[in-house]
Structures are given as structure tokens and as C-alpha cells.
Amino acid sequence: MIRSKLNVLITLSGFILLAACSDKIDYDGAGSFEADEVIVSSQQNGQLLSFSVEEGNALKAGDVVGQVDVVIPQLQKQQAEASIAALRQKTTTSNEQIEGVKKQLAVQQAQLEQQLRERQRTENLVKADAATRKQLDDMNAAIDQLQKQIAATRQQIAVYESNTSNQNRSVLSEKGPLEVMAKQYQEQINRGQIINPLTGIVLTKYALAGEMTAVGKPLYKIANLDTLTLKAYITGDKLSDIKRGQVVTVRIDEGKKNYRTYPGKISWIADKSEFTPKTIQTKNERANLVYAVKVKVKNDSRLKIGMYGEMIIKGGNSQ
Structure with missing residues (x-):
């Protein structure tokens, strides 16, 4: 009876020792995988x-x-564009009026040149007694009248140009803000996509x-999963063994007893310690303060956000 109890105690002790060995922590840090997630929102x-x-x-x-x-910004843009078109038409009409008067002046000047030639011819005829003095006086009166018309036309052009210049300044002062408004409405339309x-x-x-x-x-959340980040936690005594850019080994569970390993590169090391997260184990379970480390790992589609992973410093090379 005593021997039987002794055998049971020895067997239990063996199981406990085996379990303790199997639970031995053989990694330097542990954590979970993260990704740079972007929440896309409506604009x-x-x-x-x-x-x-x-x-x-x-x-x-x-x-x-x-x-x-x-629809609303589209209608607002159409209204702004219609106002701009009206201003352009107003400017075009003024310019057309000036061009019309200038053409009239050109005709009058051509008529004056013709009348001057005719007067010279009439003066020669009067000297030769081939024309009367009255014909020459009528010719001079016509030339004088035409010169007055040309002066009035030039004055009209000057007035039109002055008014058009003022009008153009007014149009430009109105047109600028309208064009800015149209661009703003277009930007709102673009943001609808x-x-x-x-x-x-x-x-x-x-x-x-x-x-x-x-x-x-928010409309949806998206992340690039080609490369994930293992955010692992290590104790302070491991800080001297790592540096930014260092290559380490990352592993995940594959089945009950096996692991799948990946090369990883340390991209960030916390400069301040923090209390050990409840879900994280370290080699020194009594450690209250740990340092966070981020390790970039190329994803072969097996790694998932939130998956548990472990980091092993030994065997890593610096790059």
C-alpha cells in the first residue's frame, strides 16, 4: 500500500516536472500583429x-x-458659370460697339480724303474757268462738315473706350470671385466621388x-496586409541586445507543437517603459515594466491582424 502511494507520488512529480519544462519561455518578446489601418470617411x-x-x-x-x-453643388456651379458668361457678353458687346464706331471713322476719313482730292480738282477747274466759285464753296462746306463729323466720332470712341475701361475693371472685380466660387463648387463635386x-x-x-x-x-476601414507589424514587449535587460534596423526571428504557432518562423526587422523601439500588458508573458514573469518594440514582417497571407506572435533576438543580423 505504501509502495503504491509512493509510485503515484513519483509519477505525479514527473508530470509536474515535464509540464514545467514544456512551459519554459524560450523567446525574448511577445505581442500581437498590427497593420496601418485607414478609416475612409465621406468628404x-x-x-x-x-x-x-x-x-x-x-x-x-x-x-x-x-x-x-x-446635385446642389452642380447647380451652384452652373449658376456661377452663367454669371461669368453674362459678364463676358457684356464686355464683348462694349468692344463690338467700339469696333463699330472705329469702322465708321475709317469710312469718314476715306470720304474726307476723297473730298480733298475733289476740292483740289475743283480749284484747278475754277482757275481755268471750267467750274464756278459756288461749286468750290459747296465743296469746302462739305469738307468742313465731314471734318466735324470725324472729330465727333473720335470723341465718341474716346468716351466708349473710357466707359469700357471702367466697365472692364468692374467686370474683372466681379468675375474673379465668381471664378473662385465655381472652383469651390467643382471641388465639392469632386469630393462626392x-x-x-x-x-x-x-x-x-x-x-x-x-x-x-x-x-x-466613416464608410469603411482598409489596411495594407502585405507587411504586418508585430508589436512585442521585452524586459529592460534585453534593450542592449537590439537596435533599430536589426533583423530578428518572428514565429507563430503552427499546430499544437510546431512553429512557423519569419525574418523581421525592428522598425521602432519605445523610449519609455510601461507596465506589462496582462496578455503578454516575458521571460521574467516578475517584471512589471517592459519596453514595446515594433517588428516589420513580410506577410505570406498566413499572418492576421491581432494574431499572437513571438520575437527571438538570437540569430538576428543587423542591416
């Missing part, structure tokens, strides 16, 4: 007319994935086509 108010995003979709940067109703900002996988969808949306309202 315009209105109804979500179309929205083709689905969770798990692979999207490229620049893909148009939806459209918000932008939902454009995917980065290449990655859609993690979460927050909206559906047909819903009302607003500026800043």
Missing part, C-alpha cells in the same frame, strides 16, 4: 448613391468605390448604398 454630405465596397475586397489606390449625391486612398484589403464596412452620409462619417 461630402448627401445620399450615398453607389457604394461597391465589400469586406475582404482587394482595392487599389485611386479606385472609385462610390458616389455621393452632388469616394476614392480609395491606398492599396489593401477592406477590413470593415460601415455604410450601405442609399444611406445618408455626412462629412467625416
Whole structure:
């Protein structure tokens, strides 16, 4: 009876010792995988007319994935453009008036030159007694009248040009703000398009086509999963063994007893310690303060956000 109890105690002691050995921590840091997640939000108010995003979709940067109703800014832009067109027409009409009067002046000047030639011819005829003095006087009167008309036409052109100059300044002062308004409305129209900002996988969808949306309202969450970051925690005595850019070994569970390993590069080391997260074990379980380390790991599609991972410093090389 005593020997039987002794055998049981020896067997239990063996199991306890084996379990203790199997639970031995053989890594330098542990944590979970993260990704640079981007929440894409609406940049315009209105109804979500179309929205083709689905969770798990692979999207490229620049893909148009939806459209918000932008009828109001479109109408506002049309109104601004109509006002600009009216100002341009006003300027065009004034310029056309000036050109018309200038053409009239050119005709009058041509008539004056013709009349001057005729007067010279008439003066010669009068000297030869081939024309009367009255004919010459009538010719001089016509030339005098034509010269007065030319002077009046030139005065009219000067007035038109002065008015047009003032009008053009007024038009420009009105046209500038209208053009800026049109650009602002166009920008609002452009923001009605939902454009995917980065290449990655859609993690979460927050909206559906047909819903009302607003500026800043989240539509979906996306992340590039080609490279993930293991945020691991190490004790202070390991800080001297690592540096930024150093290559370390990262591993994840593969089955119950096996591991899959990946090369990783340290991209960031915390400059301040923090209390050990409850979900993290370290080699020294009594350690209250640890340092966070971020390790970039190339993803072979097996790594997932939130997955547990371990970091092993030994065997890493610096680059």
C-alpha cells in the first residue's frame, strides 16, 4: 500500500516536472500583429448613391468605390458659370460697339480724303474757268462738315473706350470671385466621388448604398496586409541586445507543437517603459515594466491582424 502511494507520488512529480519544462519561455518578446489601418470617411454630405465596397475586397489606390449625391453643388456651379458668361457678353458687346464706331471713322476719313482730292480738282477747274466759285464753296462746306463729323466720332470712341475701361475693371472685380466660387463648387463635386486612398484589403464596412452620409462619417476601414507589424514587449535587460534596423526571428504557432518562423526587422523601439500588458508573458514573469518594440514582417497571407506572435533576438543580423 505504501509502495503504491509512493509510485503515484513519483509519477505525479514527473508530470509536474515535464509540464514545467514544456512551459519554459524560450523567446525574448511577445505581442500581437498590427497593420496601418485607414478609416475612409465621406468628404461630402448627401445620399450615398453607389457604394461597391465589400469586406475582404482587394482595392487599389485611386479606385472609385462610390458616389455621393452632388446635385446642389452642380447647380451652384452652373449658376456661377452663367454669371461669368453674362459678364463676358457684356464686355464683348462694349468692344463690338467700339469696333463699330472705329469702322465708321475709317469710312469718314476715306470720304474726307476723297473730298480733298475733289476740292483740289475743283480749284484747278475754277482757275481755268471750267467750274464756278459756288461749286468750290459747296465743296469746302462739305469738307468742313465731314471734318466735324470725324472729330465727333473720335470723341465718341474716346468716351466708349473710357466707359469700357471702367466697365472692364468692374467686370474683372466681379468675375474673379465668381471664378473662385465655381472652383469651390467643382471641388465639392469632386469630393462626392469616394476614392480609395491606398492599396489593401477592406477590413470593415460601415455604410450601405442609399444611406445618408455626412462629412467625416466613416464608410469603411482598409489596411495594407502585405507587411504586418508585430508589436512585442521585452524586459529592460534585453534593450542592449537590439537596435533599430536589426533583423530578428518572428514565429507563430503552427499546430499544437510546431512553429512557423519569419525574418523581421525592428522598425521602432519605445523610449519609455510601461507596465506589462496582462496578455503578454516575458521571460521574467516578475517584471512589471517592459519596453514595446515594433517588428516589420513580410506577410505570406498566413499572418492576421491581432494574431499572437513571438520575437527571438538570437540569430538576428543587423542591416
